[in-house]
Amino acid sequence: MESNLDAYLDNHYIHRSNWLRAAVLGANDGILSTASIAIGVAAASSLREPVILATLAGLVAGASSMAAGEYVSVSSQTDIENADIQREREELESMPDLELQRLAEIYESRGLKKETALAVAKELTAHDALGAHVRDELGINEISQAKPIQAALASGTAFTVGGMLPFLVTFFMPLETLEYSLYGFALLFLVILGAISAKTGGSGIGKAVLRISFWGTAAMGLTALVGYLFGVNVA
Numbered sequence: 001m002e003s004n005l006d007a008y009l010d011n012h013y014i015h016r017s018n019w020l021r022a023a024v025l026g027a028n029d030g031i032l033s034t035a036s037i038a039i040g041v042a043a044a045s046s047l048r049e050p051v052i053l054a055t056l057a058g059l060v061a062g063a064s065s066m067a068a069g070e071y072v073s074v075s076s077q078t079d080i081e082n083a084d085i086q087r088e089r090e091e092l093e094s095m096p097d098l099e100l101q102r103l104a105e106i107y108e109s110r111g112l113k114k115e116t117a118l119a120v121a122k123e124l125t126a127h128d129a130l131g132a133h134v135r136d137e138l139g140i141n142e143i144s145q146a147k148p149i150q151a152a153l154a155s156g157t158a159f160t161v162g163g164m165l166p167f168l169v170t171f172f173m174p175l176e177t178l179e180y181s182l183y184g185f186a187l188l189f190l191v192i193l194g195a196i197s198a199k200t201g202g203s204g205i206g207k208a209v210l211r212i213s214f215w216g217t218a219a220m221g222l223t224a225l226v227g228y229l230f231g232v233n234v235a
């Protein structure tokens, strides 16, 4: 039975921040880097097969490197958190009075009167000393705690889903205008993604869409330019 507290917390955007950030970053990267590779090769080649092949290779390489990168970076955050928690455990054993004082000062700095702060620190220490210090001194809590596998899976899957969209475009759209179709569809996917992530994260949709359209156009424009320059040299 979900408690009122759980329902109340679920209602806050911060609860969605971890997987949302990894998923949006992954999908955005999937769309943009896969579409850019496809546009670059399409601009240089007059055949469809090389475009499909390069896009698929970019999709697989991008998804695996995104997941690996996220896993490694979040794992190192976990290592840091665990080292901090272990040190906290040792400090609580070696100097419990100083630690109690430190906790009381934290509550005082958050607005409690000196006596109330000390009383709260004593009660929470009696209840779960390490838990209180990890949460209120180190700032590590359930929401912010690093989850490497979750983050790697979220970003790897999101990259793949994002990259599949331009990949499908390379199959079905006319070859003569493939660069423009890729650009148009990629921009459409990016705008939809920008709007969804802004809405889910509770921030302004307009700003998010403008930002993603500008940088998306810049990235795809640059690879198209390289493709054309390369194409002219090869043909």
Ligand SMILES: [Zn+2]
Pocket (backbone or CB within 6 Å): 088, 091, 099, 102, 133, 137
């Ligand atoms: Zn402490």
